[in-house]
Structures are given as structure tokens and as C-alpha cells.
Amino acid sequence: MQRTAFFISDGTGITAESLGRSLLAQFSDVDIHMQTKPYIDTLEKAQALAAIIDATAVKDGQRPIIIDTIVDQQIRDVIRKASGFKVDIFSTFLKPLEQELATHSSYSVGRTHSIGSDDVYMDRIHSVHFALDNDDGARTHQYDKADVILVGVSRCGKTPTSLYLALQFGIRAANYPLTEDDLDEDGMLKLPKALAPHRHKLFGLTIDARRLAAIRNERRPNSRYSSMDQCMREIEQAEALYRRLHVPYIDATRFSVEEISTRMIAETGLARRFSPR
């Protein structure tokens, strides 16, 4: 039996969706079709959406689940009249919070999403361009300005991680590839020269050899670069380097970019320049 869930917001919908997915993930045996409806910020849009919700209730033969973060009372009233099971976050928690904080809350549309300040904007732009300029070892003279330098074999996920750190937290993350150019005479990976003065900033990524081979195969099919042998060897050498030099590292196979980034922050005490959203 299929159920539908609507995540509804007068803003981006990111909070409602994030919370909704977390709650509904606890019900993995129910087939729930999830839809995010952002920018429901007028009565007209709310009425149109209420009609969709009612039609969905008929189609599913079950009322939809409604998780919303709408602030405006009139708009919320329109949604509330639709046929649904309501998880009403704001009215559930704002009243008790008002009491606890001994003040009234400002029910103002858009108040919840206030990343728009000039400082945050500039920090974000800078961090993204820092990550791009210092991607894949392209430039190394800015490493004194880096908050962290990600290292790892080619295509293990350094670039997405450094961009996520930049966009979400304003962290300046450079990244540098570990390659066979830095093998010593015994076949052991040395710390590349450009990284030596910045050892304390290093953070390693590793990856499952099978996944790495799959990723590399899409780039250069049937090459030495993408062979299982080569992938396994490179990963072994990289992990040995991390252990030898006590570089903290994470397995990018087991974790999402969000998890890698937030774990890095938690483990290293990296400071965010701003907070997401």
C-alpha cells in the first residue's frame, strides 16, 4: 500500500524535508512517496496545494502525511484544512519555547532562512573559489591559507568533499592527489614535497577498490589506471602513508559527503565560517 508524504514550506523546504525524511526513515516497511513543496508563501499557492493533497488522498485511499514549516498562520490554516495527517512542528514546539524563553516568537515569513548577509555570501564565494583554485594539487602556494588539505588517490571523492565543506561551512579546503610519482625506491609512498610544511592540515580519504575501479572505468575504460590491481595497490599505499604519518582518514565508501564533512569537523575541530542555511 502506498502512502504519500508532503514536506511543505514557505521557504526552501530544506528543513521540512530534512526532518520529514529523518522521521519517515524509521518506517522502512512502508512505501512512502515523498514530495517537497517549497515556497508556499501565498494563499493562492496554498489553495492549489490543498487541492493536490485532497486529490492524493482519494487516489491513495489514505490521507497523506503533511510535515510543514510554514510560519504564516493564514497560509497554514489553508493547508490544515486539507485531508492529511499533520506533523506540525512549529505549533508543537514554538509555544513551549515561548514560555521557556519568556518572550514571544516573531512569526514572520522567511525569517527562518537568513543566510543572505553580505559576509556569509562573500565567505561562501571565497571558499568555493579557494576549493576550485586549489583542486587536485593545481596550486600549492596558497596552502598556508587552507583550513584543511584533503589527500587521497585520484577519484576517491576529494573534490566533492572540498566543495561541500566550502558551500556549507565556508571551510577552505584544498586537495592534493596521491600518485605513483611520489613512490620512493622501496615502493612506499612518500609525503609529496608541497605537503610537508602543512602536515598538520592533512586529512586523508580512502575508498573501496571496487568502487574506485568502477568510477575510474567511466573516465578511462579498460586502462591500467582503472584496473582493480592498480586501484588496490594505490589504496594500500595511501593507507600505509596515513598510518605511518598519523594522518586522520575516512573511508569515503561507507559515508556520504555530508557525513565525511561533518565527521572531519567533529574529529579535527575545524572551525566553520558560517552555518548552513
Add this chain to the structure above:
Amino acid sequence: MQRTAFFISDGTGITAESLGRSLLAQFSDVDIHMQTKPYIDTLEKAQALAAIIDATAVKDGQRPIIIDTIVDQQIRDVIRKASGFKVDIFSTFLKPLEQELATHSSYSVGRTHSIGSDDVYMDRIHSVHFALDNDDGARTHQYDKADVILVGVSRCGKTPTSLYLALQFGIRAANYPLTEDDLDEDGMLKLPKALAPHRHKLFGLTIDARRLAAIRNERRPNSRYSSMDQCMREIEQAEALYRRLHVPYIDATRFSVEEISTRMIAETGLARRFSPR
């Protein structure tokens, strides 16, 4: 008077923080110091955190606000005993949801963060590399594979937006700069040749001239490129082009990257390849 809020999670903390910030943004007259505590996934970590919370209560002279998404009951019990005002999302909403869905929820740690699947990982990597390969008009022969092509003057925010779309939603966003190279004899901006076959995929960004000048000044101080005159002229020409060709556009000065991205999706019906987190 200062208050402290803790956003606590056994995972990334993204949901707890996102919800917490949304709720507390409604109390702008209270000075609330916010801290995110992710990966509280053992009793030991929970006990250490409970001690910090208790110490904060003494220091502030007020109990901290605790917003958590911990699933494990034992770990949650440790936090619950700390001195705090608890906004308990899961226990508030999971019981009624269990009733509504006529099933039991699986209280399993980590269940809430499940972006780790191979497909999502691959889509994400592809989208990020697509955005990078097709950044700033670098390559135009892949535009048939683009979901959207962002256009706008240099440094108006195209790159961060295309990367956000890639990371969060798996959307393949190319971007192309509008420059004076494409002015016609009357000083009007023409649609660059590479874009003509893909007009339906275009989405425009615009920006406040003062902010653009500030951003460009950090890159090339006191240049023609960063002068107010130049910035105003380029922006005018770009906006005229959008209006003439009916290219939808957004002002990147007024909105965050999250808002620009989610508005683009809402307005154009762009399909996400996956959902955040």
C-alpha cells in the same frame, strides 16, 4: 542574557541543526549561542556531553535548550538527564506516526542518513564533475547532457549555484559567462552562439552592481572590470537579454545559494536525481 542551544544527533546533526535554527530564528530578541554536537553515538560520548550541558547551565544561569534527533533510547536517556529544556522531535512525532502508519518504527542508529547507496554516490560524483568540466563556458559540446545552463555576468554566483545543484540534487548544471564579446553593433547583448541550440535550458542570474563591484575588486582591484560603471553596464545588458528572450532569472543578491537552487527547481520543474541527505 545569554542562552545556549545544543543540536544533538547520532549522525551528521544536519537535521537537528536545521530544525533548531528554524525554530530559534523566531526568537530574534534572545541572544542564543548555538552549538551542534554530531555523532553522539555511544554512552561515553553522551555522558561527556551531558557534563558539558550541566556546566553550561551553571555558567549561563539558565538551562540550555536541547534539540536532538538521537534514535537510540539508552543514549537519549543520558542526555535527557542533563539539565536542559528538551525539544524532543522523535518521541513527539514517532508515536503518532506509528499509529497513523499502523506499524512500528525501526529505532536504529544511522537509519536516518542513508545517502550512501552506490547510485547516489555515482550520480553525485558525475554531477559535480559535470559542473566543473562545464564551468564558465569551458566546454560547450556537453550542453545536450546538461539539465540546465546558468548564464550571467562574471562573478555573479554561477559557479557556487551549479555546484550546489550538483551536490544536493544531482542536477547537471553547466554555466556560461555573458561578456562584451557578445555585444552586437548596437551595444545589445546577443545570445552567445554556443547557447542558441539550448535556449530552453537557460536560467539567468543577476546581481546588485555594488556587490558585484566588491567581489570583482577583490579579484582585480581598481580595474575597469571591477568598476561600478562597468558592473552596472554589464548587468543592464544581461537583464535586457533575459527579458528579450524570456529567460527566467533570479537576483543572487537577495537570495542564498539554497534559495536560488530550490527556486530554480520549483520554477522550472527541473528533476532531482536524488534527495539531499
